[in-house]
Amino acid sequence: MLNELDVQVDAEENSSGQESVWRAVYNLMRYPSSSCHLGPHCWQDPHGKKHYALRSHHLKRLIAFVEKGNTLQSHEDVPEIFREELFMEEQQRLENQQSKKRNMSSIPGSCPINIHFNGVQPSSQLETPESSTFPTMPSSPKAQVNDAFNIPGPRDVAVREYSAWHEANVADDHLKAQFRQACDIALANGFDLQLIYEDQDPSFFINQGIMVGIARQFVRDVVKWVRSVRNVLPIEGM
Template sequence: MLADRDAQLEAEEEDTGKAPIWKEVYALFRCPGSPCDRGPHCWIDPVGKKHHHLRTSHLKALIAFRQQGNILKSHDNVPQDICDQLYLEERQRLEREPKTNVSSPFPPINITNVLPQSQFLMTGSNAPMPQGDIRPCGIVSLAIPGPWDLAVKEYTEWQRSNVVDEKLKAEFSRACKVVLEDGMGLEQVYEDQNPGFFIQNRIKSGIARRFISGIKVWADQYKSACDSSIMN
């Protein structure tokens, strides 16, 4: 069977002068290696650069997508339904993992020897942020002026103004609703960088990515406009 398949593929390559579609697909999604441990074939999320393992069923779906005449030249071209399926499988995989504490390879640190006692007592949730409001993940606070829920609505209107399709406008409004119903502001959404949060709430992947990626640009423009109005 395998010999017959190989002969058929070789004949296809000779007839067309091009490599068979399956070879193109397999080559495009072959995992580049370190730091990924999910290979041998992966889809790299263009937003978070996270590697998602591609099983044979995924690769077959991509081959079929390409055989239908669709463009598949980069990881950005992966169709939405396959992206959503990979996000769902990744979330399910994380949910199945046991919630165990991984022991650190480094010796324990006695915090009381590192910080003065007064500082140690303030390291709880009520402790002030360090100067510059640097978040633990290294992202600088957006410091958006005004009520945070109003900022979410203003930002959504900005995103809506950048599209003309009414369905896309409605999708951004749905994303806004999901954020507010979960009690989050733009700063939390920006820090999390988690399109999966929106996708699991049935927001389209492309809208989820744009909603996250545009926050910093909008916040800078919004703060600049607020500063200008104060000066005037």
Template sequence: MLQELDREVNAEEELTGEPAAWRHVYAIMRCPGSCELGPHCWQDPYGKKHYKLYRDEILSLVRYVQSGKRLDSHDDVPGMIRDQIYRAERRRLEGQKGHNRISSESNYPPITITNVLPAQPSQLAISSSPPSSEGISTSSANSSRLNITGLRDANVQAYCDWQQSQVGHASWKVEFQKACDVALDDGLDLDQIDELSDPEYFKNRGVKWGIARRFVKDIRYWAETHQPVRRNPALLSQPDSST
């Protein structure tokens, strides 16, 4: 692979008379600090997090440079390639979770089944009693969907606009928009985000931790306080008492 790369670099230099794009990308994207992801990574200018660069991402950067675009620092990496890097990072983390889950399951001690005597009649009567209605209503409330009207993608942006209106710092507004873009790019509406309740999902896509938590946590509050009040059709059908 290295020999093939050397041939590509030499051929490009002879053809253009300029330093090869491959060599330029490798030099610019070398890790600016020290991390365990490899010699080449991209450092997010917002959260300063390091993301491992695979051959596909490096190839995209090479083509970007070959098209005449500027790449003088990590800040110059364009949005489309940043999204590609975020997706690769998400796949890497999901692979790690799967590997850890398999490893932990293999380390479980063997299950021992012990025969027990059947429960006494009094115990059966207690255990067979129906659950209270209070417990049922609580579970139902926790799993209920949001009561949001309108287009789902437009609601995501409207919710983001509200979050931005709650802060004054420009960098915080940028982070909220970044979380909104992640949701829209992945087809997530507010119901789905509220159901998942996973700020780590947005943090792993480059959103600052505090903004990711706030973006996930406040959805139900926003839906309950900033949605138009729905009128009850039964009330609308009743005659006006003043007439």
């Protein structure tokens, strides 16, 4: 990546006599202190001041953003959709860490040891899971769906109309293409809108090359589209 950068920088600066876009972006996103453990490049959230690691593919996208004529003079100029993807990647990283911890706790021999003092045994109330009181967790979107969406017409047509609605809400051609690709992936795997909403699984699309933010929107906004665009209410319980 560094060799590629050097070649690109030299070519741009020799031809224009100005600082390369590549170098400007890399310099802007390079953290000046060694105290940041995320790496040489990161984005600092102007609001929360939290740092988010930037890899080569992140930097390439920011360079493309500038090359299209957009302004990138500070971390506040980073576009909103790019920020959302960084937030989602960080959330997935934390969830993966928690999942690994849970898996480790399920390994035999890793369970906590109960120590009884002075021969006193735990009460039956503590030993019986049914008698324990836990806070009620909110039901998942999947649990809120009863039978089906009340959407007239072929299901595959509804998926394409839903994708077209997403495309109409963005101006960037690359983002439009990402929504079309998410639509094609859904149909190729036999998904209708209800299944997409029930599963609530943006990682399915992310693992097949869809941008994190696009995948989240494609999964999240099904009911919003049904209610506002098609003017058809899902069945009771949605």
